[in-house]
Amino acid sequence: MQTPPRISEPTGAAHERVYRTLRARIMHGEMTPGEALTLRGIGKEFGVSMTPAREAVRRLVAEGALTLSSSGRVATPLLSNDRIEELASLRALLEPELASRALPRAHFALIERLETINSKVGQMVARHDATGYIRMNLEFHRTLYLRAQAPAILATTETVWLQLGPTMRALYGRLNRSDPPYHHKLILQALKAGDEPGLRLAVRTDATQGLRMLKN
Amino acid sequence: MQTPPRISEPTGAAHERVYRTLRARIMHGEMTPGEALTLRGIGKEFGVSMTPAREAVRRLVAEGALTLSSSGRVATPLLSNDRIEELASLRALLEPELASRALPRAHFALIERLETINSKVGQMVARHDATGYIRMNLEFHRTLYLRAQAPAILATTETVWLQLGPTMRALYGRLNRSDPPYHHKLILQALKAGDEPGLRLAVRTDATQGLRMLKN
DNA sequence: ATGTGTAATTTGTGATCACAAAAAAGGTAA
């Protein structure tokens, strides 16, 4: 019952699989802010012992995806208003830079792909699927930013998304918006026109627009 | 021989103590790029078992302070030129923002404290103490940025410092600079004058100056 | 109902072990 082959499973180590699954769950808003997790619970869900669960949780805590109470219990973060605004500022700093770097490399095939993703965002809005909306929205941004060839900046940005995940759902669950993603269209226009200042502004606005209206 | 009191030691849990110590060691350039670590080695050094060592290492890997080879072995990162430039770009984005936010709150007592730290930086330069130089240099920046009241942005910035730690020593070891920190004086001048654009520029230049001359 | 103190349960922490993969060492032949 001990130690499956080192590189056996599709993803590799067990703690890696647990990490990836929990990370996606948090980033996409499938957990509510303040929701608690236990090592034994995670282990049971994934059919592993506490050890890989602990390692996955440690990683997520280090990334700010989970917070550790004084007694070592872990939960999804409950962000203060100040913290939310700070994270919005980080998005406003990082994402225009990524978009600007991606711009010279954004050819037609990429823009077409972004439009496809954007239509899926619209579908998620139409069916009031908050989690699906977040997932597709982030995929839109990530697809663009991947073209920036800046893995360190992108990783930093994704860490910010991760920290905002649970809060984002609380936000998008609140407002029942039926409007399609307007700012994404601005981004696509600027991309097509090769308009760098316009792109920066559109990305910055899109990144911060939602978070602004979160005064709890 | 099992489980010391939960909140006994000065820092709390054993993995926390291991984490903090290793983190400082890496950030201050006390390890060379590519230097390997082993879980059992760490455990032996700190007088603990592999378990806390593993947790500390996981955290540091998540922060980019250590890298994981395909076989799970951990070492200090060997940064490519592109990666170094990216991290310099991150510093150039984040640190002027922090300085700008700190500016309205930077009163005389803070500036005096910065000047004290800056003189210690000069001492480290004089005695060719690369590690001490890095430590004092970062303390100069952190002391200023703490006034920005922006913990999330500061934490992100410190993660960048952490990733650059080992490489920074390789850099400052190379150039035997005997010149005192010129850019720090510019920062202090701008702070005293309340000159926000000048402060942003000085901080940006100071953050990127060293990394620029690293073409290996 | 409400607060209070005690018992039962849950939970994180750290140690230890077996195992397999990887790396290192050693030896042999060309």
Next chain:
DNA sequence: TTACCTTTTTTGTGATCACAAATTACACAT
């Protein structure tokens, strides 16, 4: 000396356990 194969050692991974602290459940008294 160099290349190649075998053996030994090192190393990360995951499971399991004991323990103590924290949390919860519960009963009892007011």
